[in-house]
Amino acid sequence: MAHQNKRLNFTVDENTELLKFLLKVMSNRSRNSVKSILxxxxxxxxxxxxxxxxxxxxxxxTVSVLKNNEAKKETVLVGMSILYEDRDIIVINKDAGLLSIATEKERNLTAHHQLMEYVQREHPANRIFIVHRLDKDTSGVMMFAKSEKTKRKLQDNWKKLVKERTYVALVEGELKQNKGTIKSWLKETKTHYMFSSSLKNNGQLAITHFKKIQGNKDYSLVEMQLETGRKNQIRVHMRDLGHPVVGDKKYGSKENVIGRLGLHAKILSFYHPRTNQFMLFRADVPKLFMKKAK
Structure with a gap:
């Protein structure tokens, strides 16, 4: 998040829609200017x-607006912040709501595109390469490579180089089990819906280790370590357990009490692809998650 003095903060006092609210609290601006800020x-x-x-x-x-003069400063990255950078890699903390890479609908407002522009300010030949992904609505730690060679090395030796991928999920209901492991084979339908099969080798093997951190009768905060990194793995496994991730309509969530998906990449640790030095990055668990599962 940007520092508070770079942002205007407003508290919502009635049910309304975002654009309507912004037009009201920023009444000194034209409709078009407010739309483009959005x-x-x-x-x-x-x-x-x-x-x-x-x-x-x-x-x-709380609705928070990054001031225009701040957004125009070249170093401002929208919806993310850089945790670490060297000549080989960039590690970011991504906000929920920001795409990792371009889709047919959205080309520019992505982590990849912004980082590409960011490194090209230093030199037009610089590039950024995707190593792994986070869903648009998942927040937290994510790593990019600065060369094809680094990307290859990380992807080809992912199991060996990456030591820990820890996620935290806010899930529906009271998780009775304090810890456990979920193992299934994941398959994808034509409509990109993932589901579990218990038949051995029927799909891609997915293994998630979980432990409950805190909870009440309505919500549980669960920490997960991924042994495999399959598409939508945590979301499918939590649904299989009968405790879908909050806000995950696709995989069985009934309500969206936090206005976003309750999934956050908390820790990524790995051996550096060039120096082999051990590195660990963390992004704090969103306060909303903690509050709901108190």
Missing amino acids: TRGQVTVDEHMETKHNYPLKPGQ
């Missing part, structure tokens, strides 16, 4: 980036 990803709701004009707001939520 489209450029300068607005966050309760710490997640939001660009949808009709995003529903509830009383008590």
Whole structure:
């Protein structure tokens, strides 16, 4: 997140939609100017980036706007911050709501595109390469490579180089088990829906170790370590357990009480692809997760 003095913070006092709210609190600006602030990803709701004009707001939520003069400064990255950078890699903390890489609908407002622009300011030949992904609505630690060679090395030796990938999920219901391991074979339908098969080798093997951190009768905060990194793995495994990730309509969640997906990449640790030095990066668990599972 940007420092507070770079942002204007507003508290929502009634049910409304995001654009409507912004037009009201920023009445000194034209409609077009407010719209473009939204489209450029300068607005966050309760710490997640939001660009949808009709995003529903509830009383008590905090809407925060990155000031234009700050957004224009070249080093400002929208919806993310750099945790570490050297000549081989960049590690970021990504906000929920920011795409990792381009889709058909969105080309520019992605972590990859912004980092590409960022490194090309130093030299036009510089590039950024995707090593692994985080879903758009998942926040937390993510690593990029600065060369094809580094990307290859990381991807080809992922199991050996990456030591820990720890996620925290806010899930629905009271998790009775304090810890355990979920193992299944994941398959994908034509509509990109992932599901578990218990038949051996019927799909890609997925293994998730979990332990409950805290919880109440409605929500549980769960820490997971991934032994494999399959698409939507945690989301499918939590649904299999009968405790879908909060806000995950695709995989069985009934309500969205935090206005985002309850999934966060908390720790990524690995051996550096060039120096072999051990490195560990963490991104704090969103406060909203803690609050709900108190």
